[in-house]
Amino acid sequence: MSADAADDYDVVILGGGSGGYACALRSAELGLSVALVEKGKLGGTCLHVGCIPTKALLHAAEIADAARESERFGVRATLDSVDMPGVNAYKDGVVGRLHKGLQGLVKAAAIDYVEGAGRLDGPHTVVVGDRRITGKNVVLATGSYAKSLPGLEIGGRIMTSEQALSLDHVPDRVVVLGGGVIGVEFASVFRSFGSEVTVVEALPRLVAAEDEALSKQLERAFRKRKITCLTGVRFAGASQSDDAVTVSLESGDTIEADLLLVAVGRGPVTDGLGYAEAGITVDRGFVPTDERLGTNVDGVYAVGDIVPGLQLAHRGFAQGIFVAEQIAGLSPVPIVESGIPRVTYCDPEIASVGLTEAQAREQHGAVETYEYNLGGNGKSQILGTQGFVKLVRAEGGPIVGVHMIGARMGEQIGEAQLIVNWEAHPEDVAGLVHAHPTQNEALGEAHLALAGKPLHAHA
Ligand SMILES: Cc1cc2nc3c(=O)[nH]c(=O)nc-3n(C[C@H](O)[C@H](O)[C@H](O)COP(=O)(O)OP(=O)(O)OC[C@H]3O[C@@H](n4cnc5c(N)ncnc54)[C@H](O)[C@@H]3O)c2cc1C
Numbered sequence: 001m002s003a004d005a006a007d008d009y010d011v012v013i014l015g016g017g018s019g020g021y022a023c024a025l026r027s028a029e030l031g032l033s034v035a036l037v038e039k040g041k042l043g044g045t046c047l048h049v050g051c052i053p054t055k056a057l058l059h060a061a062e063i064a065d066a067a068r069e070s071e072r073f074g075v076r077a078t079l080d081s082v083d084m085p086g087v088n089a090y091k092d093g094v095v096g097r098l099h100k101g102l103q104g105l106v107k108a109a110a111i112d113y114v115e116g117a118g119r120l121d122g123p124h125t126v127v128v129g130d131r132r133i134t135g136k137n138v139v140l141a142t143g144s145y146a147k148s149l150p151g152l153e154i155g156g157r158i159m160t161s162e163q164a165l166s167l168d169h170v171p172d173r174v175v176v177l178g179g180g181v182i183g184v185e186f187a188s189v190f191r192s193f194g195s196e197v198t199v200v201e202a203l204p205r206l207v208a209a210e211d212e213a214l215s216k217q218l219e220r221a222f223r224k225r226k227i228t229c230l231t232g233v234r235f236a237g238a239s240q241s242d243d244a245v246t247v248s249l250e251s252g253d254t255i256e257a258d259l260l261l262v263a264v265g266r267g268p269v270t271d272g273l274g275y276a277e278a279g280i281t282v283d284r285g286f287v288p289t290d291e292r293l294g295t296n297v298d299g300v301y302a303v304g305d306i307v308p309g310l311q312l313a314h315r316g317f318a319q320g321i322f323v324a325e326q327i328a329g330l331s332p333v334p335i336v337e338s339g340i341p342r343v344t345y346c347d348p349e350i351a352s353v354g355l356t357e358a359q360a361r362e363q364h365g366a367v368e369t370y371e372y373n374l375g376g377n378g379k380s381q382i383l384g385t386q387g388f389v390k391l392v393r394a395e396g397g398p399i400v401g402v403h404m405i406g407a408r409m410g411e412q413i414g415e416a417q418l419i420v421n422w423e424a425h426p427e428d429v430a431g432l433v434h435a436h437p438t439q440n441e442a443l444g445e446a447h448l449a450l451a452g453k454p455l456h457a458h459a
Helices: 018-029 044-049 051-068 084-108 181-193 212-224 313-327 357-364 378-383 409-421 426-430 440-450
Strands: 008-014 034-038 112-115 118-120 125-128 131-140 144-146 173-177 196-201 228-231 235-240 245-249 254-257 259-262 266-268 300-302 342-344 349-354 367-373 388-394 399-406
Touching: 008 018, 008 313, 018 034, 018 044, 018 084, 018 131, 018 313, 034 125, 034 131, 044 051, 044 084, 051 084, 051 181, 131 313, 173 181, 173 245, 173 254, 181 196, 181 212, 181 342, 196 254, 212 228, 212 349, 212 357, 212 388, 212 399, 245 259, 300 313, 342 409, 349 409, 357 367, 357 388, 357 399, 367 440, 378 440, 388 440, 399 409, 399 440, 409 440, 426 440
Parallel strands: 008 034, 008 131, 034 112, 131 300, 173 196, 173 259, 196 228
Antiparallel strands: 118 125, 125 131, 144 266, 235 245, 245 254, 342 349, 349 399, 367 388, 388 399
16 A cells, blocks of 8 residues: 555654653744654653653652651641542643643644554554655654563552552552652652652662662651662562552562562563564664664654663653754764753652763772761751762763762752863852852852862861
């Protein structure tokens, strides 16, 4: 069957999540004709079951903590209860408004939005139901799914982040399997809502991809919050009854809980979509690309979570924009993976960009580091938070890594990423004036100290 001329586009995008819709919007801005194929909801994981709803829960959690701890600040409030239907209504309201806004953007950009599950039939044709859509360029953006472990079936009291986002009650006891970003964010939410929480992590530390100093501080803070962290502990199995779920560990120990949250990572959604049949290299489910995000097949690109690397929404946005500009012939500058900022929104928050100290030692040999303790930062003291800003510098050279922990420190990542990506030296940043009293000052003070002129720095 030959393609209908009306179904021929400059760009056909499979998947309308962060990577796919960003590519569609930028392609349309550049005057390209675009079809965007989406089988679920426009906005994908991030908007509907990822970044946005989890951060809404974390904000509700912050409010619960503020009420619970109000007396510390001389305010007498009491936390009555956490009303999950109310929390969910707030969260769904946020998601709903953003979804509507996004739908409006796509419509206004005259993108042909195609609802339905698509699959490749050759490298330049996407089939959706009876429709065959051809593109001079095809962008694969089918995203990721929550993985489980062999033999661990999701259902009932055993759930992934997706089901945990719409609980109608606060469980008394929760086991979180996996101490990565998603695991520690949910552990933090559940604890703030009043659950007893145990995190089980096979690796020796929580958030193992981060600088080791951040993991240590997070574990200390979680211990203070009475979140039990079992690191270096291997999960053996789980069984459930009407009343409870029992989690067994390889050590022979068992933990009884009301809910087991499985947060062991996300796998790429590429199976059965015709990628390999179209000649596209698929490696353990992921689609490898070159630095210009091209696959091994001409005119076929991949963006977002299916491309090996950080699974973050803003990486997907940036990659989508990059591919649109590449197709339009603008020769965009390749995205440097280590320059992508990373924020984990648990309490305390973690924010980092660039190389960890260990990575910097590997790449640069000699490095200098400095840890500025938030104890010297006025605003952090006002908020009652602890933590630090750690800088990693190639000896005598630029800052190559910034690692921060403490309440609200995610908001400091903007300046940190400019510092790392613009290869600033501590002396450059030390010359910039940071407003007082802000947590942002901690970043400024860390650079002052590393430049040899500390102000409120306690040794
Ligand atoms: C609980 C959780 C919290 C997170 N928090 C953050 C955060 O705070 N910050 C952050 O940066 N990232 C966060 N992430 C990660 C972020 O959501 C992902 O990195 C991002 O959504 C990836 O975008 P994507 O476009 O690659 O894929 P997705 O957003 O998964 O989109 C893929 C889309 O493709 C569609 N699709 C799949 N197959 C087909 C098909 N055959 N036909 C048509 N459509 C198809 C899907 O329906 C989906 O809409 C979080 C993820 C989770 C799960």
